Amino acid sequence: MRTLGGVVVVSLLALGLGAPSANAGNGASTLGDQQSGSAADSGESLGDDAGGIPDASGVDGGADTPTTASPLPVAASLQKRVSESTGSATASAKTLRSYLKSRDKVRAKKRKTYRVTPSTKPTKKGYKNTNYRKSKGYNKYTKHYYMLRSYLERIEKNGGGVLVLKKGVYLVPGALYVPKNTTIRLEKGAVVRKTRVTHTAKVKVSNALFQTIRPSKGLKNGKSAKYRYSGYKGEKNITITGKPGSVIDLNNIAWAHGIVIGHAQRVTVKGISFIRANRAHYIELDASKQVVIDSNSFGPVGKDTCRCKEAVNLDTPDRIIGGFPFAWSAQDKTANDTVVVTRNGFNGTEVGVGTHNFSANKVGSSYVQIYHRRITVSGNTFTNIKGRYAVHVMQWDKATVANNTVDKVVQTSGIERGIVVDGSRDLLISKNVIMNVPRAIELRVTTTGANALFYGYSVNYVSEIDFSSWQTNIISKVDESFIRWATGVPGEDLKRRIAIPCVKSCGVPAKYKYVQTYIIPEPEPTPEPGGGTGGDAGAGTDTGTGSGGDTGGATGTSDGGSQ
DSSP states (O other): OOOSTTOEEEEHHHHTSOOOOSSOOOSOOOSSOOOOSSOOBTTOOSSTTBOOOOBOOOOOOTTOOOOOOOOOOOOHHHHHHHHHHHHHHHHHHHHHHHHHHHHHHHHHHHSOEEEEOTTOOOOSSSGGGOOGGGSTTOSTTTHHHHHHHHHHHHHHHHTOEEEEEOSEEEEEOSOEEOOSSEEEEEOTTEEEEEOOOOSSSSSOOOSEEEESSOHHHHTTTTOSGGGOBOTTOSOEEEEEEEOTTOEEEOTTOBTOEEEEEESOEEEEEESOEEEOEESSOSEEEESOEEEEEESOEEOOEEOOTTSOOEEEEEEOOOTTTTSOOOTTBBOOOOOOEEEEEESOEEESOSEEEEOOOOOEEEETTEEEEOOEEEEEEESOEEEEEOSSEEEEEOSEEEEEEESOEEEEEOOSSSOOEEEEESSEEEEEEESOEEEEESEEEEEOOBOOBGGGGGGOOBOEEOOHHHHHHGGGOEEEEEEESEEEEOOSSTTSOOOOEEEOOEEEEEEEOOOOSSOOEEEEOOSOOOOOSSOOTTOOOSBOOOOOOSTTSTTOOSTTOOSOOOO
16 A cells, blocks of 8 residues: 555554454555445535545445444543543633633723613714714614624724623624724624615625724725735734624625634634624634634524535635635735634534635645644534534644534435545544434545645544544444544555444445555644745635625625725
């Protein structure tokens, strides 16, 4: 068997972790096995522009009788290490949450608090002390937008503050730019609803409700470099939180986002019910550091053709893949670093949490792929998922997916997954409960969007502890009682099917032709995010004309503000 880039291939037999099944299958396969008994998932797209490798990795049932698979034995010492690592990830998430919570309390004491209702008038102490009530664009369709915008501008002038939205419905067609040191708190019964109706040309309809850029810059719409953010040099210390019964409603508007977080640090989104997304993400997260998404609920969404829209999407600003085309963002390919998604409920979304495109920097004549780092997805529940998977890992490094419950990924093709991994390093998948899904876990080799095939293939580097962590997951009511694990590029791959514990009603058992193996990456540095020599540092556009772009919007709209 060929190795990948010099990685070491280690036999499980040598480690005492298991042996090939006596019920061995016949022959090698390519990247995916040919599917039997249901339609192949040919040409599966990872994003709107994706032209990835055809995924025909269906079950080759053969003459096997469905049965409950016996898990491969795992050495007690490795079990202990898995447990310790999972506990460490949970503790780290708790520490970050506690730090951000205490920071918010201190900041709130130092900053002024403004409480508003849907009948509150705009303040005259906003950006340039403008009286928005006298603006030609001010009417019953835009008054809430102008009011909220004016208070966020005032908070920017003050260097920070707290904006409390009391009970009521706030109709917002334009972008609300959020400056540093800001807390936005939605009281019980407060509903922020996305609209596209303005009845004026003075207000430009946006693709997103809240965006992490100060109003004085956001309103310039990225017209020059000094109004754009790069790296992690944007806003800091932002919290958007809600009490039970608070809602961000995207109103079934196509390509409308709830919260866009870019080039920011220390951001918290907590306690909000997100509803009615349509072909877009509730939260778009790019080029940001120390972000906590905690105790929110994400409701059913309108169906997209790719069935790949994550409720919480982690992406990179990259002109080639179109992941973050906002005018105020440099397209510098900065990845996310230290993100915690915890204690959230995802019900009826297409994908819960994930990434569906990746970036790479050109080094010499080749490309080095960029990883999102220190991503933790823990303690969440995923139910009635309508898309392909509950969690989609793509190019994550030092990440943890643990203690989550996946209960039903709606079956349309028979190859939906609970957790799918398309490129990773040091990824711990541990103590998840996965049920009512055709395939529990799958690791694949794939490409990013069709425009970036030269970025190469994503590969999963699996360490000893990563491998052993798989055995701590529990599955039930699945079609396959094993993990599919692809290594190598098409035509150079062998079957890898790793049995995991199943408690009830599991399908075709793992079949082994070859000694089961795992690969350890040779020592090489993980590339730093952003600033790539091959990157295009220009601004995004945020003027999408349809479903072609990941964050596209209605024709002729943008996120620029206007009086």
